[in-house]
Amino acid sequence: MMRLGLIHVSQETNDFNPQLTTLRDYEAFGLYEGAEIAARMANAGQIGGHYRGVAETGADVETVPIIRAHAVAGGRIDLAAHRFFLDKIRAGLEAAGPLDGLALQLHGACAAEGIDDVEGVQAALCRDLLGPKVPIVLGLDHHGNVTRQMVEAVDAIVGHRTQPHDPFDTGRIGAALLVRLVRDRIRPAMAFRKIPLVTHQEQFLTRQGPMKVWFDRARAMERDPRVLQAAPFPMQPWLDVDEGGWTAVVVTDGDRALAERLADELADLAWSLRDDFLVREAVGIDEAVRMADAEPKGVVVLSDTGDTVFGGAAGDSNLLLDAMLRLKVRGPALVPMVAPRAAVRLTEAGEGARVTLPLGGETATAFFRPLEVTGTVRRLHGGKVPVSGYQDSEIDMGRTALFEVGPALVLVSELRGVGGNLPDVYRPFGVEPRDCRIAVLKTASNFQYFAPMTSRVIRADTRGPGQSDVFTLPWSRLPRPIYPLEKIADRSTPRASRGVAAQSARTARN
Numbered sequence: 141m142m143r144l145g146l147i148h149v150s151q152e153t154n155d156f157n158p159q160l161t162t163l164r165d166y167e168a169f170g171l172y173e174g175a176e177i178a179a180r181m182a183n184a185g186q187i188g189g190h191y192r193g194v195a196e197t198g199a200d201v202e203t204v205p206i207i208r209a210h211a212v213a214g215g216r217i218d219l220a221a222h223r224f225f226l227d228k229i230r231a232g233l234e235a236a237g238p239l240d241g242l243a244l245q246l247h248g249a250c251a252a253e254g255i256d257d258v259e260g261v262q263a264a265l266c267r268d269l270l271g272p273k274v275p276i277v278l279g280l281d282h283h284g285n286v287t288r289q290m291v292e293a294v295d296a297i298v299g300h301r302t303q304p305h306d307p308f309d310t311g312r313i314g315a316a317l318l319v320r321l322v323r324d325r326i327r328p329a330m331a332f333r334k335i336p337l338v339t340h341q342e343q344f345l346t347r348q349g350p351m352k353v354w355f356d357r358a359r360a361m362e363r364d365p366r367v368l369q370a371a372p373f374p375m376q377p378w379l380d381v382d383e384g385g386w387t388a389v390v391v392t393d394g395d396r397a398l399a400e401r402l403a404d405e406l407a408d409l410a411w412s413l414r415d416d417f418l419v420r421e422a423v424g425i426d427e428a429v430r431m432a433d434a435e436p437k438g439v440v441v442l443s444d445t446g447d448t449v450f451g452g453a454a455g456d457s458n459l460l461l462d463a464m465l466r467l468k469v470r471g472p473a474l475v476p477m478v479a480p481r482a483a484v485r486l487t488e489a490g491e492g493a494r495v496t497l498p499l500g501g502e503t504a505t506a507f508f509r510p511l512e513v514t515g516t517v518r519r520l521h522g523g524k525v526p527v528s529g530y531q532d533s534e535i536d537m538g539r540t541a542l543f544e545v546g547p548a549l550v551l552v553s554e555l556r557g558v559g560g561n562l563p564d565v566y567r568p569f570g571v572e573p574r575d576c577r578i579a580v581l582k583t584a585s586n587f588q589y590f591a592p593m594t595s596r597v598i599r600a601d602t603r604g605p606g607q608s609d610v611f612t613l614p615w616s617r618l619p620r621p622i623y624p625l626e627k628i629a630d631r632s633t634p635r636a637s638r639g640v641a642a643q644s645a646r647t648a649r650n
């Protein structure tokens with residue numbers, strides 16, 4: 141009998157969204173402990189993948205689930221949430237009894253108030269508690285920032301293999317690897333290379349373009365039986381942290397030289413493709429809206445790249461709404477809008493009310509200004525919305541109003557939830573997304589939920605906390621030089637941490 145601990149704590153931080161993420165955000169997506177984790181998640185997401193992966197090995201395994209917490213991407217997590225998870229991890233591992241291994245499922249791009257490397261701290265705590273001999277396999281989102289602290293704390297790192305992600309697959313692969321490390325007493329060798337690169341997300345899909353070339357090479361490396369894992373990590377471009385940048389990770393069955401050589405090869409390949417990763421596809425706002433309006437049939441997806449809720453933006457951009465109203469597009473056009481104050485006001489006004497109010501620009505005020513609009517409250521709904529085909533079965537949107545403004549059906553919500561990225565969130569309001577001409581999605585690459593009804597995807601080059609223009613984002617902590625902010629020719633160019641100077645500047649501001 142093999143006993144494996146299971147911990148899942150994940151949030152992706154966007155440093156340009158000023159709103160802190162709190163425990164309430166995790167609770168909105170389901171915060172579970174102990175037996176409740178298996179009861180709710182045994183077939184879903186990375187946790188479901190773990191159980192499947194363990195079963196497929198045929199080994200006699202008891203999984204000890206400790207904590208499952210997930211929040212949609214957003215601003216840094218507050219210190220209360222950070223301490224809460226450290227306490228839960230500590231108490232859970234202490235109560236678990238002797239473990240033979242740990243499946244540690246984190247994100248890799250989580251930062252807290254004053255702490256850049258949350259997952260590194262969590263992994264180091266697990267190592268401290270388990271001692272040096274118990275294998276730890278760390279599963280990460282491949283948009284994470286792999287740090288030295290993470291690499292030193294764990295035995296192997298597994299990354300998502302595709303974008304859009306397949307967390308189930310990552311959990312399954314991690315579990316299989318962990319069982320193998322325990323059963324075969326493998327002491328793996330892990331090598332990593334930081335790549336001084338930060339690029340926008342328009343080339344992030346792994347089924348095409350340079351990302352496909354890079355990920356395909358990792359899969360090819362894994363055909364060598366000595367290679368346990370080859371993982372590219374193209375860090376998402378809104379994490380402003382010390383040690384930030386892309387990473388290549390290679391884990392072998394103990395062959396240190398092979399791991400080092402392949403990590404170099406994987407890093408060299410990304411570096412050689414660096415200008416291909418920077419190719420832009422998004423078009424200007426007015427042009428994007430005109431193109432969408434000119435399409436003969438819907439649903440035309442208008443990607444609000446700068447305000448990607450799945451990338452941690454606040455969801456309060458009104459730039460596309462403004463253009464739709466100015467250009468008088470034909471509706472109906474679905475527009476999600478995360479705006480707590482407006483959601484409360486519309487709820488109080490009641491169904492059928494005609495309301496004039498400022499909309500948008502409530503949170504990411506460095507990017508957006510409120511837009512005054514007049515419309516009619518069509519339908520109100522409070523709290524959780526059932527969704528299918530997603531990692532959670534219901535999403536808490538808080539108080540939410542369907543607000544009709546000209547051709548736009550604006551879904552004004554108190555909480556961010558999933559923005560409007562899942563068609564299901566409109567259905568409790570009596571709206572069938574399939575019948576609409578345009579849908580604004582708050583994502584730059586997770587179009588899969590609307591895909592069955594989508595006639596065309598148009599990326600709009602909008603500004604915001606997730607914007608494609610990485611040059612004008614207010615970076616303060618990213619180590620420099622980094623391409624393309626600086627034109628460096630060699631990926632080994634020494635980089636200076638700016639953490640100390642930036643940290644004191646941040647403290648001084650507070």
Ligand SMILES: [Zn+2]
Binds near residue numbers: 281284
């Ligand atoms: Zn990701």
